[in-house]
């Protein structure tokens with residue numbers, strides 16, 4: 001952000017006239033939508049603020065309905081690796097829309113995107129497109145159950161795989177933010193086949209695998225829904241080994257890490273390959289698309305080739321396919337080098353700013369992902385993430401908003417720097433963050 005237009009009211013203001021349009025929309029929204037939002041974390045309740053209503057965005061800048069500008073590190077929670085309104089993506093989507101937005105019949109563009117994904121992601125021979133990561137993860141579990149003839153799945157506390165019933169047990173993300181221990185409305189039947197253990201706990205993993213026969217072990221190989229909590233050394237290898245010994249399929253949910261940390265996601269970085277991979281967010285380039293895939297013998301169990309049913313009215317729709325293809329075809333080695341160096345600059349700067357205050361902070365990052373934990377050590381599991389100083393984190397996020405920085409309003413989410421975040425923007429962010437650290441230290 002290079003200009004200095006006013007942002008959200010300046011330090012300390014929570015409800016000035018500068019928020020008048022947002023507040024008016026919020027009161028209308030609350031009348032017709034639960035909490036005034038269509039997805040919970042947007043409500044900003046965990047940092048005790050009202051949601052921003054957005055009017056437009058471009059590059060790394062997002063503008064609310066009151067004309068306040070922010071540097072955006074939410075970036076729609078992951079899809080926008082190129083930043084907002086990237087010109088090639090707009091062109092591709094505009095051309096697709098002019099030719100009809102959906103036909104419910106196959107098109108060339110979905111074949112092209114499927115080929116591009118299969119080419120880049122290790123272990124994939126075939127994929128099936130869906131419209132959301134929730135659907136893709138749910139369908140991958142269904143496929144694993146069908147392939148193994150088993151019911152139980154193993155997941156990790158604080159891992160989010162969308163909101164389907166059997167995966168909503170001990171999930172992080174919005175559930176963590178709302179401090180809801182699961183969800184009412186999920187039947188005992190749906191949750192009793194889900195075994196949950198702590199992330200990075202090799203002993204719990206071995207014990208669970210001795211006790212149960214699993215259809216699948218499902219993991220975010222780079223968990224980012226309890227904040228960013230990378231696997232400890234060898235843990236992904238242990239997952240692979242235990243799955244093999246158990247006769248379970250290993251499912252990597254790379255909805256966030258896919259195409260973000262490398263073209264082949266965390267599989268490429270770690271060298272550990274799963275049996276099924278779930279993709280989302282970046283594969284839709286900012287439109288609704290996701291996918292699950294794996295080797296041919298597994299994917300051929302899906303209808304109409306096999307009898308595992310899964311379908312979708314808008315699956316593979318041409319707008320989302322065009323946006324996805326326009327996005328991932330720009331992600332070459334230079335792009336990842338740039339994103340890694342942008343993230344490192346942000347990491348270094350935040351770390352330096354944090355060490356200049358008395359606040360206990362840990363910065364964790366990977367290419368394109370970062371979390372500032374309010375704890376003196378980086379958490380290695382969900383319990384530790386929950387033990388962070390959530391009040392201080394919330395105060396810091398409010399301080400950032402007051403200074404024109406829109407960071408994820410929850411300790412249990414990651415920042416999403418994009419290729420549109422340039423060095424001056426990162427440096428301005430670090431300066432604002434340092435100010436906000438000082439402000440909360442003197443609270």
Ligand SMILES: *Cc1c(COP(=O)(O)O)cnc(C)c1O
Nearest residue numbers: 132133134160161162253255256
């Ligand atoms: C966002 C997310 C999902 C769910 O994707 P939706 O498109 O929101 O349904 C699943 N898994 C992970 C790891 C995610 O981050």
